[in-house]
Amino acid sequence: MTVKTRFAPSPTGYLHVGGARTALYSWLYAKHQGGEFVLRIEDTDLERNSQEAVDAIMEGMTWLGLDWDEGPYFQTQRFDRYNQMVDKLLAEDKAYKCYASKELLDEVRAEQEANKEMPRYDADHPKIKAANAAAKEGDPCVIRFRNPKEGSVVFDDQIRGRIEISNTQMDDLIIRRTDGAPTYNFCVVVDDWDMGITHVIRGEDHINNTPRQINIYHALGAPVPTFAHCAMILGDDGAKLSKRHGAVSVMQYRDMGYLPEALNNYLVRLGWSHGDQEIFSREEMVEFFSLNAISKSASAFNTDKLLWLNNHYMKTSAPEYVAEHLQWHLDQQGINKDNGPAITEVIALVAERCNTLVELAEQIRYFYEDFSEFDAGAAKKHLRGVAKEPLELALAKVEALNEWTTESLHQMIADVCAELEIGMGKIGMPLRVAVTGGGQSPSVDAVMQLVGKARCVARIQMALAYIAEREANA
Numbered sequence: 001m002t003v004k005t006r007f008a009p010s011p012t013g014y015l016h017v018g019g020a021r022t023a024l025y026s027w028l029y030a031k032h033q034g035g036e037f038v039l040r041i042e043d044t045d046l047e048r049n050s051q052e053a054v055d056a057i058m059e060g061m062t063w064l065g066l067d068w069d070e071g072p073y074f075q076t077q078r079f080d081r082y083n084q085m086v087d088k089l090l091a092e093d094k095a096y097k098c099y100a101s102k103e104l105l106d107e108v109r110a111e112q113e114a115n116k117e118m119p120r121y122d123a124d125h126p127k128i129k130a131a132n133a134a135a136k137e138g139d140p141c142v143i144r145f146r147n148p149k150e151g152s153v154v155f156d157d158q159i160r161g162r163i164e165i166s167n168t169q170m171d172d173l174i175i176r177r178t179d180g181a182p183t184y185n186f187c188v189v190v191d192d193w194d195m196g197i198t199h200v201i202r203g204e205d206h207i208n209n210t211p212r213q214i215n216i217y218h219a220l221g222a223p224v225p226t227f228a229h230c231a232m233i234l235g236d237d238g239a240k241l242s243k244r245h246g247a248v249s250v251m252q253y254r255d256m257g258y259l260p261e262a263l264n265n266y267l268v269r270l271g272w273s274h275g276d277q278e279i280f281s282r283e284e285m286v287e288f289f290s291l292n293a294i295s296k297s298a299s300a301f302n303t304d305k306l307l308w309l310n311n312h313y314m315k316t317s318a319p320e321y322v323a324e325h326l327q328w329h330l331d332q333q334g335i336n337k338d339n340g341p342a343i344t345e346v347i348a349l350v351a352e353r354c355n356t357l358v359e360l361a362e363q364i365r366y367f368y369e370d371f372s373e374f375d376a377g378a379a380k381k382h383l384r385g386v387a388k389e390p391l392e393l394a395l396a397k398v399e400a401l402n403e404w405t406t407e408s409l410h411q412m413i414a415d416v417c418a419e420l421e422i423g424m425g426k427i428g429m430p431l432r433v434a435v436t437g438g439g440q441s442p443s444v445d446a447v448m449q450l451v452g453k454a455r456c457v458a459r460i461q462m463a464l465a466y467i468a469e470r471e472a473n474a
């Protein structure tokens with residue numbers, strides 16, 4: 001049997017990190033088992049669903065690298081199939097027409113509450129029976145599923161263990177509304193059956209639907225999949241994670257400069273563990289993932305840990321991978337990577353100093369763009385009269401350099417120090433400010449090598465002009 005899992009979001013907004021974790025777990029389980037992963041868009045709520053939300057979900061999934069083997073399927077395109085199955089249950093008397101009006105149902109409910117009974121739909125209530133007996137063919141009605149009256153539904157949740165719910169706690173669910181639309185719990189069952197889903201991995205908020213759905217599987221003669229319900233994600237105050245705790249949309253994390261591998265690694269560990277390992281490559285996640293190592297208890301979202309993981313991936317990822325995800329930020333910040341050294345070389349030099357891609361893009365602008373001003377604080381401190389002679393000597397040596405390598409530049413700086421009998425800082429810092437515009441950068445020889453000779457010459461000249469002007473105004 002091929003394992004098949006699915007992610008079945010309702011397109012009401014962005015891809016939430018909670019949804020992304022469910023998608024990741026479903027994806028990982030399928031990959032771990034050599035199975036397949038299906039994307040299904042549950043878009044039956046026409047008032048709350050939108051094409052933008054569908055696009056946003058797919059964009060988030062694609063960014064995270066959670067590719068689907070089948071789909072996306074859309075529930076709105078499958079109404080005929082659901083109705084066919086409702087009719088089948090009707091024909092087999094496993095479902096029936098119910099003509100009770102809303103007013104009548106409210107009346108019965110009020111009566112039950114007054115009698116301190118659990119308010120529920122009761123097909124045997126005399127008033128409901130009478131209403132159904134009096135109805136004529138063609139009167140408005142809903143279709144209800146005939147839920148078994150006795151016994152219980154038992155299932156072995158892969159995360160929560162054995163769950164048993166008595167049928168007396170379930171009433172006859174509406175499976176088709178008066179307007180002819182099939183309802184959510186019914187569509188999900190028909191879909192999971194038709195799509196050959198073997199494992200349903202979803203949020204705990206759906207656990208109450210599962211026994212009802214299992215009864216429908218039985219009525220349809222469909223095999224019941226295995227279920228796994230994941231606990232919720234909480235904010236730092238213990239309440240369910242929501243917008244007021246900060247960013248909850250996957251694409252917001254892209255915007256803030258996170259790498260998808262860092263977010264995936266963070267999400268996989270948020271409620272799943274493998275010993276005390278924290279860092280997982282994608283291959284390791286696939287290799288080690290199992291449903292029974294998912295925690296039963298809710299997990300709290302911790303932004304500091306996510307940032308720590310991002311820094312780890314910034315430091316250790318292949319520059320090509322970082323470059324792929326940096327591009328969006330370069331575009332955002334208006335940096336053209338064709339105007340300077342190979343971006344992968346710049347990344348190899350600078351990325352380890354940054355926590356996010358936003359920071360990285362900010363820090364590498366000077367490789368690709370000239371600037372007309374130095375950082376005021378850095379210039380004030382390092383572009384002073386004392387720096388004039390070292391910078392002039394460095395300029396002469398730079399102009400005369402035939403070989404433009406980090407080593408030759410390192411030697412050039414050492415020669416300036418030796419000739420002027422000054423310490424490294426007396427030339428290193430002014431050079432850094434001259435070439436980068438600011439006071440912080442990786443090793444100045446390596447930076448100069450990538451910035452290139454022409455730009456270095458022009459920038460040192462600009463620094464000397466700055467010093468001259470400053471002295472003139474003193």
Ligand code: GLU
Pocket residue numbers: 007008009010042188201202203206
């Ligand atoms: N469409 C449901 C949701 O977005 C998921 C249903 C399911 O996974 O069975 O919450």
